[in-house]
Amino acid sequence: MPLVTFSSPLHKDKTVYAVAGSHKKTLLMLAKENHIPIDFNCEDGQCGTCLVRVTNLSRKGPMGGPLTEREVKVLKELGKITQEEIDAMAVDDIPHTSWRLACQMVLRDEDILVEYPSANE
Numbered sequence: 001m002p003l004v005t006f007s008s009p010l011h012k013d014k015t016v017y018a019v020a021g022s023h024k025k026t027l028l029m030l031a032k033e034n035h036i037p038i039d040f041n042c043e044d045g046q047c048g049t050c051l052v053r054v055t056n057l058s059r060k061g062p063m064g065g066p067l068t069e070r071e072v073k074v075l076k077e078l079g080k081i082t083q084e085e086i087d088a089m090a091v092d093d094i095p096h097t098s099w100r101l102a103c104q105m106v107l108r109d110e111d112i113l114v115e116y117p118s119a120n121e
């Protein structure tokens, strides 16, 4: 089972187990279940409120599922992803950014570090 560590300068770090393989559960769902206070608003990949920074700790492969179209659009608007990174992602299907939207990122079987809040970094 993958371990997800939530880290924020405003709160104590918390590591939780995520049930792998649902292919549906998002990072935001896991955070809410575990009372992690990640900000959110639309929960639909449109507002960018749930912006987090994700690092793969297991090094088993790519980090999380590919970015959704909405995620790419919002991250681009926020200046968190470049066109070069978007183009590279289309070629090899691996996220080329550590910035993610928690409401869009689907959990995979990998240990990750999630840093929040991160919108004003």
Ligand code: FES
Binding pocket: 039, 040, 041, 042, 043, 044, 045, 046, 047, 048, 049, 050, 051, 074, 101, 102, 103, 104
């Ligand atoms: S809550 Fe709006 S983009 Fe995630």
